Every structure is written in structure tokens, then in C-alpha cells.
């Protein structure tokens with residue numbers, strides 16, 4: 860997940876993660892897991908606030924690709940911790956079902 864620096868701290872990251880959780884719930888997933896760099900305090904605060912907890916897996920090295928603009932992205936390795944969140948109580952998104960669901964509108 861990446862939010863442009865000038866758009867951070869306005870709730871965009873929270874909204875993106877909540878949308879991903881709703882989409883996962885809509886397809887029947889029971890939980891979400893993610894990996895976050897152990898040194899990434901801002902991201903870890905966000906995940907903790909949204910209910911993510913330590914998965915209990917030892918921290919490990921993980922290949923990453925940072926997005927970039929104007930071809931300035933880069934790949935590397937970082938030390939990450941795995942976090943998990945169960946989706947009990949997360950409302951399923953309406954949009955994945957609606958896409959293929961109601962075809963009566965298309966027929967008109």
C-alpha cells in the first residue's frame with residue numbers, strides 16, 4: 860500500500876485498507892494478512908489501529924518492490940513482521956457482487 864506523501868494523514872490509507880477488507884469479506888475470506896517492515900512505525904500504527912495483530916511468525920527477510928513515479932521505484936529486502944486480522948464483523952463490500960449481479964439494468 861502506498862499513498863502519495865502529499866495525501867498522507869488524511870485517512871486515505873485507512874480507507875484503502877478498509878476497502879480491501881470489505882472486498883475480501885465479500886468473497887468469503889475469513890481474514891487478511893500482511894507484512895510490514897519492523898521499522899515502519901507509521902504503517903504499524905495504522906494496522907494496529909485497524910485491528911491487525913502479530914501473526915506469531917518470527918520476523919523474516921522479505922523481497923520488496925517500492926512503487927515509484929518517473930521510474931524511480933526500487934527493489935530490495937527488508938525485515939518484516941507478519942500481521943493478521945480476522946474479518947468477523949467486517950461488512951462485505953457491495954460492489955463485487957453488484958458488478959455481475961443485477962443484469963436487468965443492462966437489458967433495458
Ligand SMILES: CC(C)(COP(=O)(O)OP(=O)(O)OC[C@H]1O[C@@H](n2cnc3c(N)ncnc32)[C@H](O)[C@@H]1OP(=O)(O)O)[C@@H](O)C(=O)NCCC(=O)NCCS
Pocket residue numbers: 860861862863866867868869870871872873874894895896899901902904905908
Ligand atoms: C502507511 C501509509 C500507507 C499510510 O497512509 P495514510 O493515508 O497516511 O494513512 P491514514 O491517513 O489513514 O492514517 C495515518 C495517520 O493520519 C491520521 N489521520 C487520518 N485521517 C486524518 C485526518 N482527516 N486529519 C488528520 N489526521 C488524520 C490517522 O489517525 C493516522 O495517525 P497516526 O499516524 O497517529 O496513526 C503511508 O504512510 C504510506 O504510503 N507510506 C509509505 C509506504 C508504506 O510504508 N506502505 C506500507 C507498507 S506495509
